[in-house]
Amino acid sequence: MKHFDILLHSGKTVFSYADLTLLFGTDNTNTLKSFLQRAVKQNLLEKVMNGMYSFRKYDFLELASSLRKKSYISLETILQKEGVIFQDYSNTITLVSDNTLEKNIAGKSVRFSKIKDAILLNPL
Secondary structure, three states: OHHHHHHHHOOOOEEEHHHHHHHHOOOOHHHHHHHHHHHHHOOOOEEEEOOEEEOOOOOHHHHHHHOOOOEEEOHHHHHHHOOOOOOOOOOEEEEEEOOOEEEEEOOEEEEEEEOOHHHHOOOO
8 A cells, every 4th residue: 555655654643634635646536535445444544533534543732733724732731741830731732723712532622722823923
């Protein structure tokens, strides 16, 4: 399966439908659909949610940040993960984004908080 080799060498663990079209270099929806159906059936990939696929072991932070194009993992989440702050946010991932949104995925809460575009998109 050459498509699966491409996924393995991509360095990612979570793939959106748009990611797959770029990685495979095709716009043919039938090719993508048949690949995804075979990969899920053979337990090579799992469907996390509509339009999102992953390997069996995936990075949840990667999944959370790939849900919205303009989003970044918040400092609060990283500081908790690294043990600098000790409040238990193990079931909540906080991200900053251009819109406020909350989703529940695989028993964890993913919370996007809106901040100004001037700050969010600032390359500094």
